[in-house]
Amino acid sequence: MRFGExxxxxxxxxxxxxxxxxxxxxxxxxxxxxxxxxMHLVLTARxxxxxxxxxxxxxxxxxxKSVIIxxxxxxxxxxxxxxxxxxxxxxxxxxLVNNAGFAVVAEVEATSLDRVKAMLxxxxxxxxxxxxxxxxxxxxxxxxxxxxxxxVAGFQPVAYMGAYAASKAYILHFSEALWAxxxxxxxxxxxxxxxxxxxxxxxxxxxxGWLKKQQSQTPEQVxxxxxxxxxxxxxxxxxxxxxxxxxxxxxxxxxxATVNGSRKYFRPRxxxxxxxxxxxxx
Numbered sequence: 001m002r003f004g005e006x007x008x009x010x011x012x013x014x015x016x017x018x019x020x021x022x023x024x025x026x027x028x029x030x031x032x033x034x035x036x037x038x039m040h041l042v043l044t045a046r047x048x049x050x051x052x053x054x055x056x057x058x059x060x061x062x063x064x065k066s067v068i069i070x071x072x073x074x075x076x077x078x079x080x081x082x083x084x085x086x087x088x089x090x091x092x093x094x095x096l097v098n099n100a101g102f103a104v105v106a107e108v109e110a111t112s113l114d115r116v117k118a119m120l121x122x123x124x125x126x127x128x129x130x131x132x133x134x135x136x137x138x139x140x141x142x143x144x145x146x147x148x149x150x151x152v153a154g155f156q157p158v159a160y161m162g163a164y165a166a167s168k169a170y171i172l173h174f175s176e177a178l179w180a181x182x183x184x185x186x187x188x189x190x191x192x193x194x195x196x197x198x199x200x201x202x203x204x205x206x207x208x209g210w211l212k213k214q215q216s217q218t219p220e221q222v223x224x225x226x227x228x229x230x231x232x233x234x235x236x237x238x239x240x241x242x243x244x245x246x247x248x249x250x251x252x253x254x255x256x257a258t259v260n261g262s263r264k265y266f267r268p269r270x271x272x273x274x275x276x277x278x279x280x281x282x
Contacts, residue, residue: 011094011143013038018082018093020073020130021100023050026149026194029219030097033227035064042091044069044082045100067091073100073126074118083133096134096146098127098171103164107267116163123167128174131189135178139185145230146188148175152195152238155247157255159263168193172236179235190229191236194222195243 017034021027023045031041035058043051048070055066069085071078086093101123104115127148138144153161154168175191182189194217222239229237238244250258 014040015094016040016042016091017095017097018042018044018086018130018134019097019099020044020126021149022054023047025099026219026222027097027099028054029223030099030147030226031058033223034095035062038062039095040065040067042067042069042082042086042093044071044073044078046070046072072122074121076121076125076129079126079129079133082130092137093134094138094144096130096144098130098146098148100126101149101167103161105161105164107160120163120167123164124170127171131174131178135182135187135189138187139182142186144187145190146175146178147190147192147226147230150175150191150193152193152243152247154191154193156250156262157259159259160267176235183233188230188233190226190234192222192226192229193236193238193243193247195238195240195246 012034015038017030017039019027019030019034019041022031022041022043024047027045028050031043031054035041041055041058041064043055043066045051048068051066051068051070055064055068058064058066067085067089069078069082071081073079102119104111104119106112131146131148134144135146138146148171150171151165151168153165154170154172156165158165172191172193175189178189196217217240225239226237238247253261
């Protein structure tokens with residue numbers, strides 16, 4: 001057991017966490033780490049078979065119970081479905097991890113408006129609804145926590161993925177504001193702002209080769225860092241020194257220079273048309 005983990009285990013053992021986007025990447029890693037610390041899990045994402053396999057593994061390794069609620073959080077109906085099922089089973093959510101999200105990377109003239117609207121439904125509306133539906137009960141009982149997954153992209157405008165960066169800026173500011181409101185009730189709301197992470201994110205965004213060219217972190221590194229910060233009740237966590245530096249530097253560079261600099265990193269390369277539409281990562 002690493003230093004600092006004991007308090008998390010004491011606080012969360014035999015309690016329930018709701019993890020969105022739980023079928024892969026950072027969401028699946030959160031499920032693994034929380035199960036290892038004694039939590040039971042409500043898992044939601046689009047890919048049911050992956051979640052079933054994850055739940056089976058977590059039960060075998062850690063004895064964790066799992067409730068699987070498949071569906072697309074880009075649909076407002078799915079949020080209501082989750083809350084209804086939690087209430088039906090009398091589950092009290094101690095920790096909410098709003099991880100589900102995806103990006104759209106494209107030049108303006110090649111951008112699908114429907115795809116961007118679906119992204120905003122997931123990245124902004126679903127996060128907002130789940131937070132406001134669960135946070136008041138946490139504050140009323142005087143314990144609980146929420147982790148909203150933002151991004152280092154939330155600290156600056158980013159060319160070719162402007163709506164995505166804006167959605168992550170919303171999550172960052174939203175979470176920090178609620179941290180200030182909830183902290184006196186012994187509830188922590190934290191924005192997690194990872195940089196490049198080894199997940200399916202870039203494939204879904206339409207830039208599958210981009211990950212290979214960048215220094216990255218693993219989901220395990222990101223989640224381990226996040227839980228340490230949550231134990232310290234921080235309002236925001238940026239995993240990795242390089243990512244912290246990138247977020248910090250934007251304070252001292254003009255906004256014009258910042259967004260111009262983003263163009264060389266995120267400009268999409270021409271590619272052959274694909275017949276299949278990429279799936280939302282959850």
